[in-house]
Amino acid sequence: MGNTSSMLTQYDIEEVQSHCNNTFSQQEIVSLYQRFCQLDRSNGGFISGEEFLNVPEFAVNPLSLRLLRMLDGLNFKDFVAFLSAFSPRASLQQKIEFIFKVYDSDGNGKVTFNDMLDVLRDLTGNFISEQQREQVLTHVLEEASYTKDSLIVLSDFVKILGNSDLKMEVEVLVD
Amino acid sequence: MPLQNDTRNQNKTMTSPDELRSSSPELDLDRPNIEDYLPSGSSIHEPRGKLRLRDLLDISPTLTEAAGAIVDDSFTRCFKSNPPEPWNWNIYLFPLWCFGVVIRYFILFPVRVIVLTIGWIIFLSSFIPVHFLLKGHDKLRRKLERCLVELICSFFVASWTGVVKYHGPRPSMRPKQVFVANHTSMIDFIILEQMTAFAVIMQKHPGWVGLLQSTILESVGCIWFNRSEAKDREIVAKKLRDHVQRADNNPLLIFPEGTCVNNHYTVMFKKGAFELGCTVCPVAIKYNKIFVDAFWNSRK
Numbered sequence: 001m002g003n004t005s006s007m008l009t010q011y012d013i014e015e016v017q018s019h020c021n022n023t024f025s026q027q028e029i030v031s032l033y034q035r036f037c038q039l040d041r042s043n044g045g046f047i048s049g050e051e052f053l054n055v056p057e058f059a060v061n062p063l064s065l066r067l068l069r070m071l072d073g074l075n076f077k078d079f080v081a082f083l084s085a086f087s088p089r090a091s092l093q094q095k096i097e098f099i100f101k102v103y104d105s106d107g108n109g110k111v112t113f114n115d116m117l118d119v120l121r122d123l124t125g126n127f128i129s130e131q132q133r134e135q136v137l138t139h140v141l142e143e144a145s146y147t148k149d150s151l152i153v154l155s156d157f158v159k160i161l162g163n164s165d166l167k168m169e170v171e172v173l174v175d
Numbered sequence: 176m177p178l179q180n181d182t183r184n185q186n187k188t189m190t191s192p193d194e195l196r197s198s199s200p201e202l203d204l205d206r207p208n209i210e211d212y213l214p215s216g217s218s219i220h221e222p223r224g225k226l227r228l229r230d231l232l233d234i235s236p237t238l239t240e241a242a243g244a245i246v247d248d249s250f251t252r253c254f255k256s257n258p259p260e261p262w263n264w265n266i267y268l269f270p271l272w273c274f275g276v277v278i279r280y281f282i283l284f285p286v287r288v289i290v291l292t293i294g295w296i297i298f299l300s301s302f303i304p305v306h307f308l309l310k311g312h313d314k315l316r317r318k319l320e321r322c323l324v325e326l327i328c329s330f331f332v333a334s335w336t337g338v339v340k341y342h343g344p345r346p347s348m349r350p351k352q353v354f355v356a357n358h359t360s361m362i363d364f365i366i367l368e369q370m371t372a373f374a375v376i377m378q379k380h381p382g383w384v385g386l387l388q389s390t391i392l393e394s395v396g397c398i399w400f401n402r403s404e405a406k407d408r409e410i411v412a413k414k415l416r417d418h419v420q421r422a423d424n425n426p427l428l429i430f431p432e433g434t435c436v437n438n439h440y441t442v443m444f445k446k447g448a449f450e451l452g453c454t455v456c457p458v459a460i461k462y463n464k465i466f467v468d469a470f471w472n473s474r475k
Contacts, residue, residue, distance in 0.1 A: 038251060055251065056443055057244035063237050071245075086242040099234060119234060137231065144228040160229050168235040170242045 294330025320394035328369035
């Protein structure tokens with residue numbers, strides 16, 4: 001798919017659709033492409049971290065920096081694949097996999113105590129002290145029969161979050 | 176006024192919950208007083224049941240908000256300019272449109288240029304002498320310069336036959352007040368300036384625009400800033416505060432949105448105008464869309 005052209009061919013749309021496992025309809029992909037071009041002001045074929053941070057509603061999100069690490073340098077195909085977890089057609093498994101990837105910052109398939117602590121810190125900030133944060137996390141982990149040194153993998157995540165009604169959906173407006 | 180602030184702060188520290196005490200006491204002042212927003216008689220619900228690992232790991236609401244902002248956000252929507260729709264494409268309207276072109280370009284346009292030229296001639300021939308000859312009599316000079324700036328702005332508005340309706344009390348020269356307005360295009364400032372000579376805060380431009388700025392705008396009192404300088408913020412904040420304290424300075428006008436937006440949504444305000452410790456008087460500028468779409472898209 002050409003980086004500099006702003007025309008999306010039917011072939012491109014179908015390729016993107018199969019890449020994201022049909023989680024988006026063709027019209028949604030066209031809308032997402034318009035949005036992608038809107039955000040990619042420098043026309044580099046990818047949205048840089050700074051361009052994402054130009055959206056104030058994204059910049060004030062506590063997890064924005066974590067997400068930027070996953071979003072930086074993505075071309076349109078990968079951008080749609082990234083957002084596929086938020087489609088109403090995505091399965092619970094896909095959503096849990098996405099959440100796992102947010103926690104697992106080094107991408108080795110294991111989430112450590114520190115990874116969970118980092119996300120908790122992003123969300124709670126100065127509202128509780130570091131010591132209280134560690135205490136809460138340790139206590140809650142032990143109740144779920146893990147320890148501070150456990151390495152949590154994807155299947156654990158599926159077990160923990162699987163029974164909940166996870167609501168993670170975003171609507172893509174189609175003109 | 177200071178007494179009221181103290182009792183409000185006391186209220187906050189008394190009602191904040193003990194379980195989660197903030198590690199930094201300065202943050203208490205920033206948090207809104209929850210009791211103000213809850214209907215009387217109700218209280219904040221305690222979470223049911225114990226905290227489980229599932230609750231801690233479930234970051235889906237925050238992620239949904241982030242993804243929602245990526246897919247669409249109101250800030251970017253504010254920079255969408257509507258392309259004009261063609262209406263002159265049928266047999267009845269096209270000749271009328273041609274006639275309109277003749278009138279607009281060959282009759283109205285020269286008249287407007289003439290009006291504007293007359294305005295500039297009158298302005299320059301009065302401003303330059305006043306500026307240099309009355310160097311000693313500051314008060315009189317400033318008063319005259321103020322009137323002249325209002326005059327040239329009125330000429331400008333008249334040259335495009337602008338009809339401006341003002342509602343509400345006119346701004347007066349008082350200390351400790353700042354005016355904030357929405358920003359659609361560059362002419363916002365001129366429309367307001369023709370009614371009252373406001374002082375503004377502006378970015379210094381190079382070239383002849385800068386020359387215009389430093390001579391004419393200086394007479395109504397302008398504060399310069401440089402977006403690229405890091406330390407500039409504090410210096411400018413101090414200048415703003417000094418300006419509003421003095422009674423004989425022109426009323427200060429600030430556009431808190433910071434940039435031109437299409438006014439379909441509100442853009443988050445920059446806080447500079449609201450931290451000066453004085454009354455904030457809002458001004459709303461509404462353009463009639465039937466006549467013109469004045470939005471100047473700075474992103475194009």
